[in-house]
Amino acid sequence: MAKQLSQWGIRTRAVRAGTSRSHEGEHSESIFATSSFVCDSAAQAAARFSGEEPGNLYSRFTNPSVRMFEERLASMEGGECCVGTSSGMAAINAVMMGLLKSGDHVVCSRNVFGSTILLFKNILARFGVESSFVTLTDTDAWQAAITPKTRLLFLESPGNPLTEIADIAALAAIAHKHDALLVVDNCFCTPVLQRPLELGADIIVHSATKYLDGQGRGLGGAVVGPKNLVADDIYRYTRTTGPTMSPFNAWIFLHGLETLSVRMRGHCENAMAIAQWLHQHPAVAKVNYPGLDTHPQHELAKRQQSGFGGIVSFEVKGGQEAAWQVIDNTQFISITANLGDVKSTITHPATTTHGRLTEEDRQLAGITRSLVRVSAGLEDIDDLKCDLDRGLGKLV
Numbered sequence: 001m002a003k004q005l006s007q008w009g010i011r012t013r014a015v016r017a018g019t020s021r022s023h024e025g026e027h028s029e030s031i032f033a034t035s036s037f038v039c040d041s042a043a044q045a046a047a048r049f050s051g052e053e054p055g056n057l058y059s060r061f062t063n064p065s066v067r068m069f070e071e072r073l074a075s076m077e078g079g080e081c082c083v084g085t086s087s088g089m090a091a092i093n094a095v096m097m098g099l100l101k102s103g104d105h106v107v108c109s110r111n112v113f114g115s116t117i118l119l120f121k122n123i124l125a126r127f128g129v130e131s132s133f134v135t136l137t138d139t140d141a142w143q144a145a146i147t148p149k150t151r152l153l154f155l156e157s158p159g160n161p162l163t164e165i166a167d168i169a170a171l172a173a174i175a176h177k178h179d180a181l182l183v184v185d186n187c188f189c190t191p192v193l194q195r196p197l198e199l200g201a202d203i204i205v206h207s208a209t210k211y212l213d214g215q216g217r218g219l220g221g222a223v224v225g226p227k228n229l230v231a232d233d234i235y236r237y238t239r240t241t242g243p244t245m246s247p248f249n250a251w252i253f254l255h256g257l258e259t260l261s262v263r264m265r266g267h268c269e270n271a272m273a274i275a276q277w278l279h280q281h282p283a284v285a286k287v288n289y290p291g292l293d294t295h296p297q298h299e300l301a302k303r304q305q306s307g308f309g310g311i312v313s314f315e316v317k318g319g320q321e322a323a324w325q326v327i328d329n330t331q332f333i334s335i336t337a338n339l340g341d342v343k344s345t346i347t348h349p350a351t352t353t354h355g356r357l358t359e360e361d362r363q364l365a366g367i368t369r370s371l372v373r374v375s376a377g378l379e380d381i382d383d384l385k386c387d388l389d390r391g392l393g394k395l396v
């Protein structure tokens with residue numbers, strides 16, 4: 001019995017969906033490193049430009065390597081269609097520029113990626129799009145922030161860097177009751193651990209730079225959702241303005257998706273072990289990880305996700321100095337704000353990823369100076385604990 005693509009398991013789709021073989025019969029999907037495409041005749045060129053005939057014209061519009069990535073990711077997320085972009089921020093910006101107009105209002109969780117907040121506050125505000133920020137886990141606050149002009153709700157779950165979990169189904173219901181859309185940044189979980197569209201979200205954005213690549217090699221992003229929003233409004237914006245994914249990066253991410261489920265399992269396993277170890281460490285005041293039963297939304301995370309993710313944050317006893325000491329004493333864990341890499345990374349959110357926020361916004365978001373964030377990579381767990389203990393051990 002032949003199964004439909006959508007009936008395949010997510011691991012099969014991660015390896016097989018979207019593949020389009022050229023006449024050369026290549027087994028591994030290739031890079032179409034070309035800016036434009038050739039037509040057979042003037043009539044064909046005219047038909048393609050007018051949209052009467054499908055086909056590639058120019059890589060700002062479509063490219064076969066990019067399309068393979070888009071189809072594979074759309075399939076994994078269970079979405080109708082996907083648009084690849086040059087970065088995660090380009091994806092988020094494309095959603096806003098594609099769907100919003102002056103006078104519209106957005107409700108956004110307070111703890112989203114720092115640049116996302118700056119996009120709303122400093123850029124979209126100049127074009128007449130207002131935004132309100134609420135606590136991710138406070139469903140009543142979302143409801144209360146909605147105005148007749150609210151067009152869109154935007155969230156990340158788990159939040160960065162505190163790993164709070166939003167009730168996506170409840171927020172989707174609130175959004176829809178007010179004719180608004182729910183947009184979820186699914187960067188931290190990836191479709192392997194969480195599929196927001198199945199929970200009622202309308203649009204998903206990704207920074208492919210993180211887990212989808214998984215080895216820190218390139219910048220990229222994606223928007224996944226229904227045809228009428230993504231193929232029409234959002235794609236029209238990207239094809240006209242050009243925050244397009246490069247074919248080379250698409251090829252990296254396409255192959256990154258193939259190993260995503262295996263890598264996510266490894267990230268989750270190491271993050272859980274780090275969280276449990278930190279939890280009993282005398283130099284640690286608090287650990288944030290959805291997999292711990294001390295996490296306030298542990299039960300929700302269990303329901304909503306099929307794994308708890310690779311990000312752990314913790315507060316050391318002492319302030320910024322103590323936090324920096326832990327970071328500076330690592331031997332191999334990389335001091336970088338990037339995450340979702342096979343290499344473990346460590347960062348001090350208050351002075352890096354969230355450094356451009358005002359002190360007030362940082363405090364509202366709960367990002368203290370003693371907070372350290374770790375993105376668990378795939379190294380041996382004993383070595384990871386040893387590396388973190390080099391600094392932590394000195395604090396006790």
Ligand SMILES: *Cc1c(COP(=O)(O)O)cnc(C)c1O
Pocket residue numbers: 087088089090113156160185187188206207208209210219220221
């Ligand atoms: C990194 C990140 C982004 C932005 O992605 P870029 O590829 O760096 O533009 C957006 N959201 C989250 C949750 C991220 O971690």
